Amino acid sequence: MEKKERLQKVIANAGVTSRRKAETLIEDGKVKVNGEVIRELGTKVSSNDEVEVEGVPLTKEAPVYYLLYKPRGVISSVKDDKGRKVVTDYLPEVEERIFPIGRLDYDTSGLILLTNDGEFANLLMHPKHEVDKIYIAKTKGIPSKEQLLKLKQGITLDGEYMKAVHAKLVSADSKKNTAIIQVVLHEGKNRQIRKMFENLGFPIDKLKREKYGQLDLKGLNAGDCRPLKPHEVKQLRQLAEKNVK
Structure with a gap:
């Protein structure tokens, strides 16, 4: 028997868009199955069904x-x-x-x-998923160990809870009053590291993600x-x- 999966999952797995956006496209009538517009989120399709998203046929590419x-x-x-x-x-x-x-x-x-x-x-x-993402930040000002510990304990900014898995001082330049900090995150919310350091009073001059897993x-x-x-x-x-x- 042919395996069937939810339409939004099939669209997301084909790399067209996220599952949430796929659901919106279905509700907006922008998805067709075998030539018919589908608006039901519970719809299931098999590999034999022809799916179109915004007029473009869904092709099953080899993953890259x-x-x-x-x-x-x-x-x-x-x-x-x-x-x-x-x-x-x-x-x-x-x-x-x-x-x-x-x-x-x-x-x-x-x-x-x-x-x-x-x-x-x-x-x-x-x-x-807890995959480590390691960043190197250059800050204006030199945070103390206690201040960096606050990042690991977590802070709430604009109603959003943010925390670092790890944060440590790599080096400091007292003449220029700058520091290099290594930060480890498991999830990266929008401008998370910049927001956390600004909250501590140390704006970030440069930020780079050095490792992913x-x-x-x-x-x-x-x-x-x-x-x-x-x-x-x-x-x-x-x-x-x-x-x-």
């Missing part, structure tokens, strides 16, 4: 996975209505419909992953990218699945 060293001043998206550079501009040779897993702020540089595998992306972005930027310059090796994809998947109950 890339690591990009995102420069500062680049949007973590596939397009930008203001015409700014986006992460996919750095992978023009990739024919698959890839998208970034999560995001890095416009003015933050560093490691970001791109894929067309929606299931893999959802797994890594699961709030309980076992992956790093070794051998890459800003703007460089490379495909992930099969064992790297497997390790990331195992790391995320181990923590998701």
